[in-house]
Amino acid sequence: MAETKQTVAVIGAGSWGTALAMVLADNQHEVRLWAHNEDQIAEINEHHTNHKYLPDITLPERITGYHSLTQALDGVTVAVLAVPTKAIREVLAKASAEASQPLIIVHVSKGIEPDTLLRISEMIEEAVPGELLEEVVVLSGPSHAEEVSLRHPTTVTVSARDMKTAEQIQDLFINQNFRVYTNPDIIGVEIGGALKNIIALAAGITDGLGYGDNAKAALITRGLAEISRLGTAMGANPLTFSGLTGIGDLIVTCTSIHSRNWRAGNMLGKGKNLDEVLDSMGMVVEGVRTTKAAYQLAEKYQVDMPITKALYNVLFNGQDVKDSVDALMTRMKTGEMEDLFNILDERKND
Template identity: 55%
Template sequence: MRAAVLGGGSWGTALAYLLARKGYRVNLWVRRKEEAEELNRCRENLRYLPGVCLPEKVVATASLEDSLQGVEVVICAVPSHAFREVLRAAWPVFPSGAYVINGAKGLELETRLRLSQVFATEAGEEALERYVALSGPSHAEEVAREQPTAVVVASHRWEAAEWAQELLMCSFFRVYTNPDLVGVELGGALKNIIALGTGICEGIGFGDNAKAALMTRGLTEIARLGVRLGANPLTFTGLAGVGDLIVTCTSRHSRNRRAGWEIGKGKSLQETLAAVGMVVEGVRTTKVAYTLAQELKVKMPITVETYRVLFEGLSPLEAARNLMLRARTREIEEIGYC
């Protein structure tokens, strides 16, 4: 089997490594010719995934058309804000009948659409029969070093999810299926907001109590919005929900957590993004979720305060005070999403 991976960042490189280790030939598409030449020469992604030797079955190319020739599956690993642009460029030369596995986690800023909805607007509703979302706690740095990882794939069509499961599953990468495409996509996107908040807590100097509270109440917010948009609440107790939330809020590999830490230390958003040097998906997702919460009248206090810190100049300490002094409420009623 031949596969294409679109996106030469850490996640795309890790997925290309995984497929090559399973014996598949992988075309890894990157934007710049110089980057492709360096990958093929050094057999290592020096910028995004240093120290990982790429198998010979991975061939990098800067030609989108060449990367798609003769492949049976296309894995998208570009940032969510670039997904529509890359898909629009790729679709005219897309291999007929190929499956699409999307590893990006985010919401489109301008339209507030989930990425499967973006895919449907560009490729057509019928193409969703071959679309699969990949999510769960899966830092590229650990996947590419064959550390045990468990993820979930979701699709409107059960057979497509099971096909992706068979494709990706191996001794160090366990794959579960879930029919709840809405919940899996939203869980993967919205947890980045809570990771920003957790990082802010750490930057301020708050302890474990505060971080645990933020993560727990953050999961409630994620599920509350998810259910309002049609997701199954049980999805948020799984890998795309609490699993991804834990790893993104606690790991040293998490860009969103690091960005929050920088903001908690007093840096501006612009200074923070420059310091991180890679895409911080939670920034755009916070904007989208804030807008959706206002429109749908869904209570998301952590998201609201995070938005105000990022975009309205509210101090992190004042945001924390606002959350702590909210009106009294009952935990059990909120967990029921009534």
């Protein structure tokens, strides 16, 4: 556990932001948890709960809720950004107007911005004036907020261009229940964390169709190959995808009812349309937006991503769910190791 205690702002009081605020409070840091909903902030401060997002959890008293970004950011040097991808630019515009000194921004969201095709760290660097941004750090890995809030053992990865800053954030979060590793591959960490949501949606669909564990294992395995192909084309280290933000994230997101992307896919597999699914979820399903962005990235980098393409056609072109999954299972035959050899050849040529 870190010896130096800090005041840290957590921007976003959803399930993940609140769970990470608990980790920081357990490490004896003072935590300012910001949300735009005044009733939610009142509940956090008066009852030490955030029932909508983490039912039956009591929050440590070191967590104080804030509705004012000015007050939440006053004097802090580290801000944890825990809002959905679609809200990042709006929130950062407000934060930039209120910040009084440079910030280390630790982003914990998992997505890619459609159309611009920017990773979240790139969005932050574009949206925050240089004089107010000390460094961007990514925190990602196989982690359900529900389990983190119960202090179940969890491992995650932090990455930054400046590894000294990554190590600083590692020290900020690490404790006996929440283990933090560092990884210098910021592209791979972000791509792995974002694209696993696509595969989780697809895994939920196969479960909703009743196709069983064999089909899901195939989907996860081929999904990992698909993520590795795109990530490597974008400059990531392929070894990153065999770690926490690759295999680890895929396992936890594709196999658990805690995963909102799996749950959304499961409903799609059972016959609900996308609008019905999103209305019933009550929380953002990042995999939907990420599917669109990944489809665009696959075209940009000319990378074969059949699972992403099939899911894109289901979500945005109205293709039948069962027909799309069945078509995936009957694609042209190929050698299982061809992807690995192609990736290794590309790295060798670089």
